[in-house]
Amino acid sequence: MAFGLSSKRKCSVVGWGEFSCPDKGAFSFKYPVFRGWEVKAVEKKSADAHIIWINWPDSIDFEVPPQIRVNRMDCPVVLSDSFKKNPQGTLYDYVHDLSLYVKDYVPKKGSWDYLEFYSNEFLVRISRFSCEEFGFDGDAFYKEIVNSFSFED
Numbered sequence: 380m381a382f383g384l385s386s387k388r389k390c391s392v393v394g395w396g397e398f399s400c401p402d403k404g405a406f407s408f409k410y411p412v413f414r415g416w417e418v419k420a421v422e423k424k425s426a427d428a429h430i431i432w433i434n435w436p437d438s439i440d441f442e443v444p445p446q447i448r449v450n451r452m453d454c455p456v457v458l459s460d461s462f463k464k465n466p467q468g469t470l471y472d473y474v475h476d477l478s479l480y481v482k483d484y485v486p487k488k489g490s491w492d493y494l495e496f497y498s499n500e501f502l503v504r505i506s507r508f509s510c511e512e513f514g515f516d517g518d519a520f521y522k523e524i525v526n527s528f529s530f531e532d
Contacts, residue, residue: 390413390414390415390416390514390515390516390519391413391414392411392412392413392414392519393412393413393414393417394411394412395409395410395411395412395523396409396410396411396412396418396431397409397410398410398421398429398431398449400429400449400451401531402426402427402451403426404451404498404500404501404503404530405530405531406451406496406503406528406529406530406531407527407528407529407531408523408524408527408528408529409523409524409527410431410447410520410523410524410527411516411519411520411523413514413515413516413520415434415435415436415514416433416434416435416436416445416514416515417433417434418431418432418433418434419432419433419434420432426451427450427451427452427453428448428449428450428451429448429449429450430446430447430448430449431446431447431448431449432444432445432446433445433446433447433508433515435510435513435515436513436514439510439513445508445510445515446506446508447505447506447508448504448505448506449503449504449505449506450503450504450505450506451501451502451503452501452502452503452504453500453501454501454502455500456470456497456498456499456500456501456502458470458497459472462497465525465526465527465528466526467528467529469496469497469528469529469530470496470497471494471495471496471497471525471528472494472495472497473491473493473494473495474491474492474493474494474495474504475491475492476492476493479492491507492506492507493505493506493507494507494521494524494525496528496530498530503528505521505524507521
């Protein structure tokens with residue numbers, strides 16, 4: 380399910396987290412930690428796949444626990460005019476993946492499924508977790524990731 384770039388409610392930031400992948404193609408980024416939405420754990424599934432598990436307020440029931448998936452993918456990167464640059468000069472883009480939807484689905488303007496960062500040999504894909512209707516501030520969360528993301532040399 381795609382989500383837009385606007386939040387209905389803002390959360391109070393209670394701290395900052397930092398994600399770092401020191402393996403081949405090292406990279407890192409920071410993210411805000413919100414009251415009621417603290418990070419429960421960071422799980423390393425493989426050298427290329429990680430999950431940031433997020434707690435949530437007791438008043439909300441989820442079938443699938445809130446999570447941010449971070450995947451490093453070896454693939455050639457074809458430069459696009461749609462790519463943007465963050466303050467570190469890293470290329471990135473918000474990607475809408477139509478293969479996740481039924482045939483004639485037309486996405487809302489500004490919606491996206493993945494946030495991708497591009498190096499010459501690989502990309503890093505961060506999945507969109509969105510619970511703005513429950514108070515998770517996706518705008519602030521992903522904005523901080525974009526502003527702080529960097530590849531390690």
